[in-house]
Amino acid sequence: MSDLLTKISDCIEFGKINKAAPYPPQMKDMDGTDELTRQALDSGISAQRILSEGLMPGMEKVGVKFRENKVFVPQVLMSAKAMSTALVHLKPYFLSGEVKQKGTLIIGTVEGDLHDIGKNLVSMMVEGNGWKVVDLGTDVSADKFVEALRKNENAIIGLSALLTTTMVNMERITKSIKEAMPDAKIAIGGAPVNDDFRQRIGADAYSPDPQGLVEYLNSLVA
Template identity: 80%
Template sequence: MSELLSNIAECIEFGKINKVAPFPPQMKGQDGADELTRQALDEGISAQRILTEGLMVGMEKVGIKFRENKVFVPQVLMSAKAMSTAMIHLKPFFLSGEVKEKGTFIIGTVEGDLHDIGKNLVSMMVEGNGWKVVDLGTDVKAEQFVSAIKEHQNAFVGLSALLTTTMVSMEKITKAIKEAIPEAKVAVGGAPVTDDFRKKIGADVYSPDPQGLVEYLNAQVA
């Protein structure tokens, strides 16, 4: 049973989506995250265990490799795709309450910025670690963030920006969130963002990579 879960983790780590997927070459012809997750459920392994001992283990390994520049965006996107494929089988168990989510994370690319690869990577990493992700998309205004936080009580929020010109929006949005919901925890990230900038605008956390954010979130609910 534990071998099956470690095989699922390996599929996530290396981005093996299903049996017919050609990537990665060293796993060609083998079952992927799709088949193995279904097999695990058929064998009576709980959805919670598949998530925590399979998907989350694989996503953590990818996150650490990405932080250390051992893998790059295309590989992480393949891992995310493998995870999404496995999650399709687990979704009914989330909806029924059998799988407990750690909390809710609201994310969006700030107003004026249409870049979404970084945001999508973070979303996938966070979801793969057992969180419910509410993705507001790109070009998201302050009031949209505020309304989402009011709708999802106690949610954490992440603001993404890739352009230096939209860092102004990040500051404006952070201030609007803090005024409306002072206790809300705001994370910021993106290529031009630094920890000094985070302090300047009054956000709570900055991470240069998705894994750092995941570790921060997990520590808040540990």
């Protein structure tokens, strides 16, 4: 059984989606996350174990490699696709409550900013580490974040921005969320921001990479 979970983790790490997928070349004609996840469920491995011992270790390895510049965005997107393929099989178990998720992240690119690659990468990494992700998309106003937070109690907010011109909106949105819900936890990320900026606007966490956000989120439920 553990051999299947190791294979799933390897497929996530290297981006092997299914048997037909040509990528990565060294895993050509081998089963991918699609087949292996089905096999694991059919053999009686719980969806919770598949998530915690297959998907999460694979995504963690990808996150660390990305942070260390050992892999780049295209490879991470392949890993995320492999993970999403596995999650299709696990979704019914999430919905039934059999698989317990760690918590909820509400994420969006702030008002005035239409960039979403960074946000999407973060969403995939966080979901692959056992969190529910509510993705509000791009150009998201403070009101939309607050509304989503009211619908998802105790969720953490993730704000993304790629432009220096939209950093000011990040500050305004953070203040609006904190005024509406003083206990809300807000994490920020994106090319122009740093930890000094985080402190200045009153956000709770900053990470330069997706893995850092995953580690922050996990620290909240440890």
